[in-house]
Amino acid sequence: MTRKITANMEDYLEAIHVLAQDRGNVRVKDIAQVLNVTMPSVSGAVKKMEKQGLVSHPKYDTIVLTARGSVMAEEIYRRHRIIKSFLENVLGLDPDIAEQDACRIEHNISPETLAGLKRFME
Amino acid sequence: MTRKITANMEDYLEAIHVLAQDRGNVRVKDIAQVLNVTMPSVSGAVKKMEKQGLVSHPKYDTIVLTARGSVMAEEIYRRHRIIKSFLENVLGLDPDIAEQDACRIEHNISPETLAGLKRFME
DNA sequence: TAACAATGTTAGGCACGGCTAATTTAAGGA
DNA sequence: TCCTTAAATTAGCCGTGCCTAACATTGTTA
Numbered sequence: 001m002t003r004k005i006t007a008n009m010e011d012y013l014e015a016i017h018v019l020a021q022d023r024g025n026v027r028v029k030d031i032a033q034v035l036n037v038t039m040p041s042v043s044g045a046v047k048k049m050e051k052q053g054l055v056s057h058p059k060y061d062t063i064v065l066t067a068r069g070s071v072m073a074e075e076i077y078r079r080h081r082i083i084k085s086f087l088e089n090v091l092g093l094d095p096d097i098a099e100q101d102a103c104r105i106e107h108n109i110s111p112e113t114l115a116g117l118k119r120f121m122e
Numbered sequence: 123m124t125r126k127i128t129a130n131m132e133d134y135l136e137a138i139h140v141l142a143q144d145r146g147n148v149r150v151k152d153i154a155q156v157l158n159v160t161m162p163s164v165s166g167a168v169k170k171m172e173k174q175g176l177v178s179h180p181k182y183d184t185i186v187l188t189a190r191g192s193v194m195a196e197e198i199y200r201r202h203r204i205i206k207s208f209l210e211n212v213l214g215l216d217p218d219i220a221e222q223d224a225c226r227i228e229h230n231i232s233p234e235t236l237a238g239l240k241r242f243m244e
Numbered sequence: 245t246a247a248c249a250a251t252g253t254t255a256g257g258c259a260c261g262g263c264t265a266a267t268t269t270a271a272g273g274a
Numbered sequence: 275t276c277c278t279t280a281a282a283t284t285a286g287c288c289g290t291g292c293c294t295a296a297c298a299t300t301g302t303t304a
Contacts, residue, residue, distance in 0.1 A: 008261065028282060041262055043283055048260095060269055060282055091238030104230035113223045116213030130291065150252060163292055165253055170290095182252055182299060 005052070007107035010076050011035060012045045013054060014106075016065055017073035025062040079106045079114055086117045127174070129229035132198050133157060134167045135176060136228075138187055139195035147184040201228045201236055208239045 005013070015034045019026045028042045035042070046063055049055045054069030065073055080102050087098035127135070137156045141148045150164045157164070168185055171177045176191030187195055206224035209215045215223075 006260075029280090037261090038263065039282065040264080040284080044261075047283095087235055087238070091235065091242060093234055093238055097232055097234045101230070101232050101235045105227055108223070108226035108230060110219055110223050112215055112219050113209055113213065116209070116215055120213060128290075151250085159291090160293065161252065162254080162294080166291075169253095 005054075005072070009045065009049060009052075009054075010072075010107055011103075012042075012049060013065075013069060013073040014076045014080065016055065016063060017070070017077055020065065026064070027062055031063070076106060079109065082114060082118055082121075083109065086121060090121060127176075127194070131167065131171060131174075131176075132194075132229055133225075134164075134171060135187075135191060135195040136198045136202065138177065138185055139192070139199055142187065148186070149184055153185070198228060201231065204236060204240055204243075205231065208243060212243060 015031050019030050028039050031042045032039045057063045084098045084102035087093045137153050141152050150161050153164045154161045168179050179185045202224050206220045209220035
């Protein structure tokens with residue numbers, strides 16, 4: 001039932017989640033800025049996510065995560081935080097690099113490895 | 123000069139490298155088997171890699187890495203081994219899972235993080 | 245040597261995800 | 275109210291990388 005989602009869509013989902021927390025409402029333009037893509041790219045991605053029931057987006061309006069989208073976004077962001085924290089606090093990496101790497105690794109890590117990282121930090 | 127390469131091409135390069143070490147000569151079929159794709163997919167990928175000067179591949183013949191391809195493949199495989207070793211020996215993960223995760227993470231990790239992992243294991 | 249099996253390639257199509265250019269809508273100011 | 279501008283959308287294109295179906299080549303074997 002939980003349809004698989006691409007790494008790209010995970011990025012969009014996460015960006016929306018973070019923007020919503022920071023600024024309240026989320027527009028196509030904001031996402032484009034954060035993800036460093038053009039607005040048409042965001043439009044297309046959001047449309048796809050809407051079909052998958054992850055966001056709600058009335059035309060020309062702001063974008064809101066559905067319950068399901070929210071759950072997924074939080075899960076992705078949770079992975080992100082764990083990975084970043086590990087890189088920063090355990091490996092002692094520069095926060096910017098830790099952030100960058102977390103962004104990419106978060107899409108490709110198994111629950112087991114994630115649990116391993118977490119265990120390690122306690 | 124070192125043209126950037128996609129994660130997918132890295133997989134192909136690595137597979138060829140490993141196959142060459144294991145069995146000596148490498149055929150389209152072998153790569154297809156290892157990467158779990160069809161032969162036409164391999165044909166296309168190999169053609170692209172040939173254009174980039176990474177492999178040599180006479181029609182209907184075996185595939186051989188060029189010097190440049192070899193250097194890149196070894197570098198990728200080195201990353202792979204470090205990551206796998208970390209997951210297995212430091213985090214104590216199952217070797218199969220460590221292998222799987224290494225395969226995916228190796229394409230998305232910065233030199234800094236890699237160095238961090240390595241440092242950690244000494 | 246002729247035919248068959250295995251291997252490889254080509255042709256053509258699909259999904260993803262990016263882009264630019266052109267159009268549409270919404271919102272604010274004269 | 276009308277007009278300008280910012281934001282968003284649509285249309286259309288491109289590259290990547292996968293697939294199936296059809297064709298070509300190689301090598302083996304009867």
